[in-house]
Amino acid sequence: xxxxxxxxxxxxxxxxxxxxxxxxxxxxxxxxxxxxxxxxxxxxxxxxxxxxxxxxxxxxxxxxxxxxxxxxxxxxxxxxxxxxxxxxxxxxxxxxxxxxxxxxxxxxxxxxxxxxxxxxxxxxxxxxxxxxxxxxxxxxxxxxxxxxxxxxxxxxxxxxxxxxxxxxxxxxxxxxxxxxxxxxxxxxxxxxxxxxxxxxxxxxxxxxxxx
Amino acid sequence: xxxxxxxxxxxxxxxxxxxxxxxxxxxxxxxxxxxxxxxxxxxxxxxxxxxxxxxxxxxxxxxxxxxxxxxxxxxxxxxxxxxxxxxxxxxxxxxxxxxxxxxxxxxxxxxxxxxxxxxx
Numbered sequence: 001x002x003x004x005x006x007x008x009x010x011x012x013x014x015x016x017x018x019x020x021x022x023x024x025x026x027x028x029x030x031x032x033x034x035x036x037x038x039x040x041x042x043x044x045x046x047x048x049x050x051x052x053x054x055x056x057x058x059x060x061x062x063x064x065x066x067x068x069x070x071x072x073x074x075x076x077x078x079x080x081x082x083x084x085x086x087x088x089x090x091x092x093x094x095x096x097x098x099x100x101x102x103x104x105x106x107x108x109x110x111x112x113x114x115x116x117x118x119x120x121x122x123x124x125x126x127x128x129x130x131x132x133x134x135x136x137x138x139x140x141x142x143x144x145x146x147x148x149x150x151x152x153x154x155x156x157x158x159x160x161x162x163x164x165x166x167x168x169x170x171x172x173x174x175x176x177x178x179x180x181x182x183x184x185x186x187x188x189x190x191x192x193x194x195x196x197x198x199x200x201x202x203x204x205x206x207x208x209x210x211x
Numbered sequence: 212x213x214x215x216x217x218x219x220x221x222x223x224x225x226x227x228x229x230x231x232x233x234x235x236x237x238x239x240x241x242x243x244x245x246x247x248x249x250x251x252x253x254x255x256x257x258x259x260x261x262x263x264x265x266x267x268x269x270x271x272x273x274x275x276x277x278x279x280x281x282x283x284x285x286x287x288x289x290x291x292x293x294x295x296x297x298x299x300x301x302x303x304x305x306x307x308x309x310x311x312x313x314x315x316x317x318x319x320x321x322x323x324x325x326x327x328x329x330x331x
Contacts, residue, residue, distance in 0.1 A: 021269075021270030021271075021272075022246070022270055022271045022272070023270075023271075024248075024270060024271065026246055026271040026304075027246065027271075027304045028246075028304070028306060028307065028320075029242070029243075029244025029245065029246055029273050029304075029306050030244065030306065030320070030324065031243065031244055031306075049331065055275075055276065055279040056279060057275055057278040057279040057284075057285065058278075058284055058285075059278075059284050059285045059286060060224075060284040060286065061286070081284075086275055086279075088273070088276075089327070089328070089331055090327075091323060091324060091326075091327025091328070092323065092326075092327055095320075095323055095324075095327065096244070096246070096273070097324060097327070097328075098243070098244045098273060098275065100243075100275075114286075115243055115285070116243075117242075118242065118306060120316045120320075120321070120324070121316075147315065189328060189331060192328055193325065193328055193329070196321055196324050196325050196328065197325070199315065199316055199321055200318060200321045200322070200325070202315060203315035203316055203317070203318050203321065204318050206315055207318065
C-alpha cells in the first residue's frame with residue numbers, strides 16, 4: 001500500500017525548500033483570520049504583510065448527522081471542503097503570527113471551530129459595493145464570540161460615510177471600523193495593529209472587571 | 212454534494228492513512244499553528260508522507276504549512292503527525308491555550324504582537 005502511494009503520488013516538498021524556514025527557537029504559533037467575500041482582497045492583504053508568499057491548503061469534513069465525522073466520502077453523507085490561504089509573520093525569535101484568508105460563505109462555518117479555535121481575533125474585510133457579502137460572517141463571529149474589527153478595502157467606488165457603513169452592517173459601537181488599501185503593506189499592517197489594539201483593550205477591560 | 216473532486220480523492224486519503232478517519236491518541240491536539248520539529252531522520256521503507264514530514268520539519272513547521280506542502284487536508288496531516296508523535300519521531304510546540312471557552316487572549320501575548328507588528 002505504501003509503495004503504491006509513493007509511486008502514484010510523489011510527495012512534493014518543493015514549496016518547503018522555497019520559503020525561508022522558521023528559526024529553531026520558534027515556539028509559539030498565533031492565529032489571526034481575515035474573513036470576507038470572494039474577491040474582496042483577503043489574499044492581497046495576506047500577501048502584503050506576510051514573510052512568505054501566501055500558501056494554500058484545504059480541510060475536508062464529512063458529516064452524517066450529529067457527532068459523526070470522518071474523512072471518507074460515504075453515500076448519504078455531506079462532504080464539506082474549504083480551501084484557504086495563509087501567510088506568516090515572525091514577530092520575534094519565538095513567536096510566529098499566522099494570517100489566514102478565509103471565505104465567509106455558509107459552509108465554511110462548519111469548520112470554524114476545528115480550524116480557528118483559539119484565534120486571537122478576526123478582520124472582516126468588506127467591499128462597500130457589496131456590503132451584504134459580510135453580513136453572515138459578522139453574524140457568525142458574534143455567535144462564536146470571536147472579537148473582530150471591520151476593515152473597508154478601498155476599491156474607489158462611491159464613498160459612504162462610516163456611519164452609513166455601520167448602519168448597513170448593524171455594527172455595534174464598540175467594534176472598530178477602519179479604512180484600508182489591502183495592496184499596501186503599511187495599510188494592511190495598520191489594520192492588524194487596529195485589531196490587536198482592540199483585543200488588548202477588551203482583554204484588559206475584562207481583567208479589570210474580574211477581581 | 213456529489214463525489215469530491217481532484218484534491219480530495221478519498222482513495223488517496225484512505226491509502227495515506229491506512230483507512231483511519233480518527234486518529235491515534237493525541238492527533239486532535241495538533242492545532243493549525245502547532246509547530247512540529249523532527250527528532251529523527253527518515254529511514255528507508257518509511258511511508259513517503261511520514262518521511263516527507265520528517266524532512267520538512269528539520270526546522271519548526273506549522274501543521275498548516277505541512278498540509279500545504281504535502282497537498283493533503285489538515286485532518287489527514289493530523290493523523291500522520293499522531294503516528295510520528297507516538298513513535299517519538301517528532302515533538303510538537305503547541306500554542307498556549309486560553310483557559311476558558313470565552314477567554315480573551317493574554318494581554319502579555321498581545322503586547323508581544325503589537326511590538327512585533329510595529330517592527331515589520
